[in-house]
Amino acid sequence: MIIGSISEDKKLESRVAITPDILKKYKSLGLEIHLSKNYASHIGIKDTEYETEGAKIFENSEDVISNSNAILQMNILSDENLNKLKKDQILVGILNPYLNEKKLKDITSNEIKCFSLELLPRITRAQSMDILSSQANLAGYKAVVEAFSYFQKAIPMMMTAAGTISAAKVLVVGAGVAGLQAIATAKRMGAIVFATDVRLASKEQVESLGGKFLTVEGAENLETASGYAKEASEEFKKKQEELIRETLKKIDIVICTALIPGKKAPVIIKKNMIEVMQSGSIIYDLAASQGGNSELTEVNQIIDSSGVKIMGEANILNKLPFSASNLYAKNMFNFINNLFDKEKKSFEINVEDEIIDKTMVK
Numbered sequence: 001m002i003i004g005s006i007s008e009d010k011k012l013e014s015r016v017a018i019t020p021d022i023l024k025k026y027k028s029l030g031l032e033i034h035l036s037k038n039y040a041s042h043i044g045i046k047d048t049e050y051e052t053e054g055a056k057i058f059e060n061s062e063d064v065i066s067n068s069n070a071i072l073q074m075n076i077l078s079d080e081n082l083n084k085l086k087k088d089q090i091l092v093g094i095l096n097p098y099l100n101e102k103k104l105k106d107i108t109s110n111e112i113k114c115f116s117l118e119l120l121p122r123i124t125r126a127q128s129m130d131i132l133s134s135q136a137n138l139a140g141y142k143a144v145v146e147a148f149s150y151f152q153k154a155i156p157m158m159m160t161a162a163g164t165i166s167a168a169k170v171l172v173v174g175a176g177v178a179g180l181q182a183i184a185t186a187k188r189m190g191a192i193v194f195a196t197d198v199r200l201a202s203k204e205q206v207e208s209l210g211g212k213f214l215t216v217e218g219a220e221n222l223e224t225a226s227g228y229a230k231e232a233s234e235e236f237k238k239k240q241e242e243l244i245r246e247t248l249k250k251i252d253i254v255i256c257t258a259l260i261p262g263k264k265a266p267v268i269i270k271k272n273m274i275e276v277m278q279s280g281s282i283i284y285d286l287a288a289s290q291g292g293n294s295e296l297t298e299v300n301q302i303i304d305s306s307g308v309k310i311m312g313e314a315n316i317l318n319k320l321p322f323s324a325s326n327l328y329a330k331n332m333f334n335f336i337n338n339l340f341d342k343e344k345k346s347f348e349i350n351v352e353d354e355i356i357d358k359t360m361v362k
Helices: 020-028 047-052 061-067 101-108 124-129 131-150 177-188 202-208 234-248 321-339 354-359
Strands: 002-005 032-036 056-058 070-075 090-094 113-116 158-160 163-165 169-173 192-196 253-256 282-285 301-305 308-312
Touching (some): 002 061, 020 032, 020 047, 020 321, 032 047, 032 061, 047 056, 090 321, 124 354, 131 177, 131 253, 131 282, 169 177, 169 234, 177 192, 177 202, 192 234
Parallel strands (some): 070 090, 090 113, 169 253, 282 308
Antiparallel strands (some): 158 163, 301 308
């Protein structure tokens, strides 16, 4: 059986689905790896490193696709390459079925099996495959580093003979994996950190990292059975808005991470809230690609609103492609390891397996 992967559109995606250090594990399953030429050269990994570990390099993507039983990618293939897929092939990646519904229906109708890894159930057995956690962890860290690089004051409190510099105050909106890493990173760099989330269960996690949790009066726990945040009521949103608006008057940097799976990101930081922030403050919006948590966010733009900079990138992990690829490649292998029948030496679509059933695009 052959696993294939081709280069992503490098204008949009710098990460790759297979790294050299994971090839030995694929080989131990008896799988052969085919890659397109210069597969990861843009992040400093030469084709020879893959070849040393037993991968075969092909001049063009079409040869990789036509010869492979399963195609492993970061994102959905281009329309041109989707049309090259054949019956009984498997496509695995972050396929975003909510945005790519028609494309995926077209190819699954041709008996091509598609698995979208962001749909993994939050169960113990799936933790080693959890691409949302591994990638969000890095995104939360990088968002803080990026925001701090634009902030024109020192972050930690500094006491000097000339006087004392106060520590920067950071507000993290959303305390999921990305938010918790943002809290930890900001604390390590000496900031005073506040956080808010619709899930009351996150209060203990925030405080364990040294953050101060902002509790909305009369709040209910808005958490789904699978551990994700669900949409808040209008009454909750109004109370949260009042609390955040008052908090923002003393905040230097806001890191936005709040997302609802499969939906537009909730707008939490309204324009009238930004107006009360101090000039020189920063808002870094990790939810930018899904509409943004800030009303003024524009993807890949830096917006200046009365001295407050609002920024958000379509894919912040393009700035950490090597680390992000290493983690994603391990998640991907663990998923394939679960999908592959070691005795039959073939891919078995066992819909009784919750991991396979939940990730398969139907």
